[in-house]
Amino acid sequence: MRTMSPLSRTLGIVFLLALPLPIFIVFGASFNGSAYIQFPPESYSLRWYIEAFTDPRWARAVGTSLWIAAVTSVVVTTISFLAAYFTLRYAPKINTLLELAIFSPLFFPHACMGVAAVALMAKLGIVGTPGAIILAHIIVTVPFSYRPVHVALRSVDPDLIRAAEVMGASELRALKDIILPICRSGILTSLLFTGIISFDEVTVTMFLIGPEITTLPVQIFTFIQDDASPVLAAISTISVIITFLAIVLLERVAGLTFFVQRSGS
Amino acid sequence: MTTTLNQSVSDVQNVTGSIDIASVSKSYGDTEVLSNVNLNIPAGNFLTLLGPSGCGKTTLLRLIAGFIEPSKGKIAIDGRDMNGVPTQKRPIGMVFQNLALFPHFSVAENVAYGLKLRKTPAAEMQQRVDRFIDLVGLSGMGDRRIAQLSGGQKQRVALARSLVLEPSILLLDEPLSALDMQLRKQLQIALKDIQQKLKTTFVFVTHDQEEATMISDTVVVMSNGHVQQVGAPQDIYASPETLFVSKFIGELNEIPARVTDTGPHLSIDTAAGQFTLPASAARGFAPRTGDAAVICLRPEQLKVLPTGANVAGQTMLDARVVSRLVIGPLTRVSLRVGETDMIAVMMTDADTAPLPSGSACKVSFNPDHARLFAPLSDDMASAFGEHA
Ligand SMILES: Nc1ncnc2c1ncn2[C@@H]1O[C@H](COP(=O)(O)OP(=O)(O)OP(=O)(O)O)[C@@H](O)[C@H]1O
Ligand SMILES: [Mg+2]
Numbered sequence: 152m153r154t155m156s157p158l159s160r161t162l163g164i165v166f167l168l169a170l171p172l173p174i175f176i177v178f179g180a181s182f183n184g185s186a187y188i189q190f191p192p193e194s195y196s197l198r199w200y201i202e203a204f205t206d207p208r209w210a211r212a213v214g215t216s217l218w219i220a221a222v223t224s225v226v227v228t229t230i231s232f233l234a235a236y237f238t239l240r241y242a243p244k245i246n247t248l249l250e251l252a253i254f255s256p257l258f259f260p261h262a263c264m265g266v267a268a269v270a271l272m273a274k275l276g277i278v279g280t281p282g283a284i285i286l287a288h289i290i291v292t293v294p295f296s297y298r299p300v301h302v303a304l305r306s307v308d309p310d311l312i313r314a315a316e317v318m319g320a321s322e323l324r325a326l327k328d329i330i331l332p333i334c335r336s337g338i339l340t341s342l343l344f345t346g347i348i349s350f351d352e353v354t355v356t357m358f359l360i361g362p363e364i365t366t367l368p369v370q371i372f373t374f375i376q377d378d379a380s381p382v383l384a385a386i387s388t389i390s391v392i393i394t395f396l397a398i399v400l401l402e403r404v405a406g407l408t409f410f411v412q413r414s415g416s
Numbered sequence: 417m418t419t420t421l422n423q424s425v426s427d428v429q430n431v432t433g434s435i436d437i438a439s440v441s442k443s444y445g446d447t448e449v450l451s452n453v454n455l456n457i458p459a460g461n462f463l464t465l466l467g468p469s470g471c472g473k474t475t476l477l478r479l480i481a482g483f484i485e486p487s488k489g490k491i492a493i494d495g496r497d498m499n500g501v502p503t504q505k506r507p508i509g510m511v512f513q514n515l516a517l518f519p520h521f522s523v524a525e526n527v528a529y530g531l532k533l534r535k536t537p538a539a540e541m542q543q544r545v546d547r548f549i550d551l552v553g554l555s556g557m558g559d560r561r562i563a564q565l566s567g568g569q570k571q572r573v574a575l576a577r578s579l580v581l582e583p584s585i586l587l588l589d590e591p592l593s594a595l596d597m598q599l600r601k602q603l604q605i606a607l608k609d610i611q612q613k614l615k616t617t618f619v620f621v622t623h624d625q626e627e628a629t630m631i632s633d634t635v636v637v638m639s640n641g642h643v644q645q646v647g648a649p650q651d652i653y654a655s656p657e658t659l660f661v662s663k664f665i666g667e668l669n670e671i672p673a674r675v676t677d678t679g680p681h682l683s684i685d686t687a688a689g690q691f692t693l694p695a696s697a698a699r700g701f702a703p704r705t706g707d708a709a710v711i712c713l714r715p716e717q718l719k720v721l722p723t724g725a726n727v728a729g730q731t732m733l734d735a736r737v738v739s740r741l742v743i744g745p746l747t748r749v750s751l752r753v754g755e756t757d758m759i760a761v762m763m764t765d766a767d768t769a770p771l772p773s774g775s776a777c778k779v780s781f782n783p784d785h786a787r788l789f790a791p792l793s794d795d796m797a798s799a800f801g802e803h804a
Contacts, residue, residue: 310512310514311516311518313483313512314516314518315518316503316504317508317509317510318509318533318581319530319581320504320529324533329518329520332520333520
């Protein structure tokens with residue numbers, strides 16, 4: 152690593168401390184005994200955590216967010232893996248075009264995508280269903296899935312699959328036995344990262360919820376408009392902890408280097 | 417009746433594994449990397465593809481394996497057209513140039529993978545895996561990870577992995593290149609042995625002409641996507657059809673020359689003097705007066721004699737001894753003939769009155785042994801790192 156100048160070092164430290172500051176404030180406020188969101192807290196109590204765990208609306212929102220995140224990450228990772236595998240093996244020339252399509256969600260404001268998504272889902276007649284939310288989450292998360300999966304697949308010697316085929320394996324069998332295990336860390340990265348994004352997504356999801364279904368971050372957003380109760384601080388702390396655990400898991404099983412590698416060739 | 421039946425069974429075993437390559441070309445975009453290749457490989461043949469880097473050896477193996485399809489022409493295995501037949505349905509095994517070992521499997525798991533796909537019973541699988549791991553000299557290393565192996569050990573795992581399935585055709589892309597001399601010799605013998613025992617058709621790629629002449633029934637010399645010559649190793653050595661082939665197989669003395677007269681004998685002008693060769697010396701081209709050409713002589717076809725000597729029927733050239741190297745039973749004499757460096761090789765005990773370095777001498781050869789070729793074209797010369 153190159154040595155940094157004192158100025159950039161100081162700036163770096165300030166940023167590193169400043170970035171998680173709001174989280175510390177929410178964390179502190181969640182243990183506040185009074186009825187308002189306050190920092191630093193006046194008295195300490197766990198009453199907001201008790202409320203968060205006993206109010207069924209919160210439990211349901213957490214549950215919904217978790218399973219939507221799980222389904223989204225599995226589906227989007229499967230799609231990315233197959234797309235990356237087949238373009239690399241059979242149509243390497245269209246990769247640039249495909250990446251452009253896959254990365255295009257990054258170029259649009261999420262509010263704009265929300266409007267587009269609600270129009271699309273209305274046409275399909277699925278606004279207010281989990282299907283609509285999952286479909287939107289797939290579109291939002293696919294760039295974050297395609298990149299690590301593509302990087303992992305591209306580094307696999309293409310002769311490995313041919314070697315398996317010479318020995319009699321079908322392409323699917325070779326994928327399962329050889330390619331999948333070798334790409335394990337790229338796939339886990341994709342699963343966890345897309346899961347985290349889906350779990351935290353607000354803007355697009357807001358357009359698609361209905362009376363039957365809402366996700367945790369959207370629930371927080373709606374709730375705060377009526378009532379700035381410290382229960383929100385407790386809920387936020389819980390969701391930060393869930394996300395944090397997922398990131399720790401990600402770092403443990405796969406490392407985070409995939410996000411600093413370039414995926415273009 | 418029984419005998420005929422038995423006979424026909426063994427006949428059938430003998431005929432599986434033949435490959436017919438008919439007018440096959442392969443292009444990538446505008447570049448043709450294989451041009452009109454014709455080869456008939458009989459079942460059970462040990463055939464070696466020999467040629468400089470980039471001449472299309474791997475491409476030919478990939479076509480036979482079915483990873484790529486020919487742009488033109490047809491490949492048939494056992495008389496059956498392979499067009500559109502997927503790799504899995506071809507009776508082949510392959511050792512890849514870059515080995516393609518499965519990095520997440522152990523040595524034994526790599527060797528066992530194909531058997532597992534064939535649903536071989538566990539006990540038999542274990543036994544065969546062990547047998548082939550032993551055969552390639554990796555006994556006791558079955559549990560090693562691939563990353564823990566040396567280059568040579570990896571090559572041997574790749575060999576074991578393809579041999580264990582006993583395919584009727586085995587494609588081997590430089591399978592011994594990373595091995596040291598002794599192990600290489602050992603495995604050459606082992607390969608030849610297995611090949612003869614199982615009557616497998618081997619299509620073997622190597623850069624090493626010595627290896628090629630040692631283990632093959634048939635050698636195919638290739639350059640620039642063309643087949644230059646096909647034949648038994650000794651035939652190719654004895655009667656190469658082009659300068660390229662004679663340079664590629666065995667050691668060679670070349671004398672740049674110009675044709676001064678074509679009939680009935682060839683009159684040749686060289687820096688070492690003028691002499692005549694029989695018309696049959698010209699190979700692969702019809703010399704005309706004024707043509708540039710190259711006279712080729714094998715080192716063992718040259719005799720080194722004292723200056724006064726004159727042998728009837730032999731062509732004599734004035735030369736100078738540069739140095740002498742005795743390698744056990746053989747002696748190599750470096751010579752300067754005119755402006756050309758040459759090598760003569762003889763049995764050490766036949767070299768009764770060795771001339772000291774620096775002394776003048778005569779070099780003689782039988783004109784019937786000399787070959788006259790057209791000079792190499794530029795692209796072929798580049799294969800030898802020469803500039804025409
Ligand atoms: N997929 C491809 N696209 C374009 N050109 C290719 C492709 N594969 C091979 N070639 C070209 O075809 C030629 C022959 O390649 P090939 O790999 O068959 O050579 P080789 O004889 O096996 O060489 P080496 O001894 O170095 O392994 C080379 O010039 C190579 O650049
Ligand atoms: Mg090659």
